[in-house]
Amino acid sequence: xxxxxxxxxxxxxxxxxxxxxAYLTVSIEPxxxxxxxxxxxxxxxxxxxxxxxxxxWYRVTDGGTIKQKIFTFDAMFSTNFSQMENYRKRExxxxxxxxxxxxxxxxxxxxxxCHVGIYDRxxxxxxxxxxxxxxxxxxxxxxxISVLAADTPAPFSRYQAQNFTLVCxxxxxxxxxxxxxxxxxxxxxxxxxxxxxxxxxxxxxxxLLHRDLDDTKLPKSLAAEGELGxxxxxxxxxxxxxxxxxxxSVTESIPETVVSREFPRWVHMAEPIYYFRHTHAPVSDGTVxxxxxxxxxxxxxxxxxxLFSCEVKHPALSMPMQSEVTLVAPKGPKITMTPTRxxxxxxxxxxxxxxxxxxxxxxxxxxxxxxxxxxxxSAEHDGKELVLxxxxxELNGSMYRxxxxxxxxxxxxxxxxIVFENPNIPRGPEDSNGEWCWWYWDFHGDxxxxxxxxxxxxxxxxxxxxxxxxxxxxxxxxxxxHPRPFPISPCLIP
Numbered sequence: 001x002x003x004x005x006x007x008x009x010x011x012x013x014x015x016x017x018x019x020x021x022a023y024l025t026v027s028i029e030p031x032x033x034x035x036x037x038x039x040x041x042x043x044x045x046x047x048x049x050x051x052x053x054x055x056x057w058y059r060v061t062d063g064g065t066i067k068q069k070i071f072t073f074d075a076m077f078s079t080n081f082s083q084m085e086n087y088r089k090r091e092x093x094x095x096x097x098x099x100x101x102x103x104x105x106x107x108x109x110x111x112x113x114c115h116v117g118i119y120d121r122x123x124x125x126x127x128x129x130x131x132x133x134x135x136x137x138x139x140x141x142x143x144x145i146s147v148l149a150a151d152t153p154a155p156f157s158r159y160q161a162q163n164f165t166l167v168c169x170x171x172x173x174x175x176x177x178x179x180x181x182x183x184x185x186x187x188x189x190x191x192x193x194x195x196x197x198x199x200x201x202x203x204x205x206x207x208l209l210h211r212d213l214d215d216t217k218l219p220k221s222l223a224a225e226g227e228l229g230x231x232x233x234x235x236x237x238x239x240x241x242x243x244x245x246x247x248x249s250v251t252e253s254i255p256e257t258v259v260s261r262e263f264p265r266w267v268h269m270a271e272p273i274y275y276f277r278h279t280h281a282p283v284s285d286g287t288v289x290x291x292x293x294x295x296x297x298x299x300x301x302x303x304x305x306x307l308f309s310c311e312v313k314h315p316a317l318s319m320p321m322q323s324e325v326t327l328v329a330p331k332g333p334k335i336t337m338t339p340t341r342x343x344x345x346x347x348x349x350x351x352x353x354x355x356x357x358x359x360x361x362x363x364x365x366x367x368x369x370x371x372x373x374x375x376x377x378s379a380e381h382d383g384k385e386l387v388l389x390x391x392x393x394e395l396n397g398s399m400y401r402x403x404x405x406x407x408x409x410x411x412x413x414x415x416x417x418i419v420f421e422n423p424n425i426p427r428g429p430e431d432s433n434g435e436w437c438w439w440y441w442d443f444h445g446d447x448x449x450x451x452x453x454x455x456x457x458x459x460x461x462x463x464x465x466x467x468x469x470x471x472x473x474x475x476x477x478x479x480x481x482h483p484r485p486f487p488i489s490p491c492l493i494p
Contacts (some may be wrong), residue, residue, distance in 0.1 A: 329409025
């Protein structure tokens with residue numbers, strides 16, 4: 001019999017004294033992107049010939065610097081438990097190393113690691129570890145989409161073209177969606193603008209030939225009225241100045257309105273050139289807000305009543321999401337006056353409640369008083385509502401113009417204020433501005449009439465009137481040799 005070589009015998013003796021170490025391999029199958037609300041299964045595959053100690057799932061954050069233990073399976077006691085309160089009752093152990101999240105959230109997005117530990121064959125005090133990792137990509141469909149007009153409200157440009165920008169805002173999506181514009185259902189071929197313009201000069205509107213303001217702004221009767229406030233703008237009779245007599249509210253026609261519109265006479269020989277920009281910014285909840293802008297030189301003649309839509313494509317959507325707007329110039333404003341029968345001392349509110357059509361973008365409202373200033377002394381007032389505080393009798397029959405305009409056109413509405421007598425305010429010598437006034441006759445030389453006023457108190461009818469102001473009226477045919485004026489006043493000294 002042939003003798004054995006000493007080397008194999010030495011190896012045999014070493015293996016008998018030192019049992020072979022157990023082997024352990026861990027692998028995790030890649031996961032496809034999942035949508036918020038779907039169920040996802042994290043499966044940890046491992047092979048070993050050793051005795052299981054534990055399986056632990058970690059969520060990795062901050063670029064791998066922090067590992068949060070989220071789930072543990074203890075093979076020694078055959079128990080499993082969650083380490084995080086916000087994960088409690090959200091995961092189920094399918095089979096020792098497999099965890100299922102029934103409703104995934106955006107906050108679940110990120111890398112995960114599975115750590116498997118087994119006992120060493122040589123000693124139970126030593127544990128052999130191996131791990132695998134997988135990335136969970138959670139998608140979220142956009143939750144809202146809206147189309148806005150930039151820099152609104154904006155006035156109507158009568159003399160030169162102006163740039164106009166639509167902004168499409170898409171919120172709630174992850175990852176950032178694909179956004180594009182359509183006009184009248186057809187995709188718009190736009191020039192991309194990756195960077196904002198270097199200066200305002202590159203965005204300045206193109207100058208067109210100037211033209212004289214034509215008669216589309218106001219009817220000729222209203223235009224004539226603006227000259228020193230003279231002329232009768234309407235064929236209807238003007239209510240008398242002062243207090244209007246009480247009339248039946250059923251037959252009363254308040255207010256009287258006239259509407260006019262204006263469009264420019266521009267002619268663009270070429271098709272508009274569109275410019276497109278797309279940006280997105282992360283939001284604290286893990287989603288992305290996308291903004292897309294479409295800019296072109298507006299032509300109200302062809303862009304009025306044009307339908308623009310913003311459409312969104314996203315991997316979490318089964319079909320595109322869209323929002324649309326129609327560019328419309330304002331026309332036919334609806335004006336209400338409160339109270340409908342204004343009395344002396346009332347606070348009157350004149351409000352634009354809407355239009356005959358849907359107007360986009362939002363109009364700019366400007367109020368003026370025809371032939372005079374507003375009650376507070378200002379030339380104009382911006383806003384949908386004009387408030388006249390404590391109206392005096394002198395405002396009876398006054399005309400107010402509301403100009404509603406957006407970049408597509410302008411419209412004017414005129415309404416007349418009728419002021420009635422207020423029985424709670426006695427008709428005495430008190431003037432509307434808080435002065436006490438009286439009429440007098442001057443029989444010295446050419447007889448003239450006049451009006452005397454004193455502020456804040458009844459005047460003292462004596463030789464000196466102090467701060468009394470006099471305003472002369474037209475000459476009177478009455479003559480008398482009296483040396484100086486004397487008051488003929490309804491006022492009495494209390």
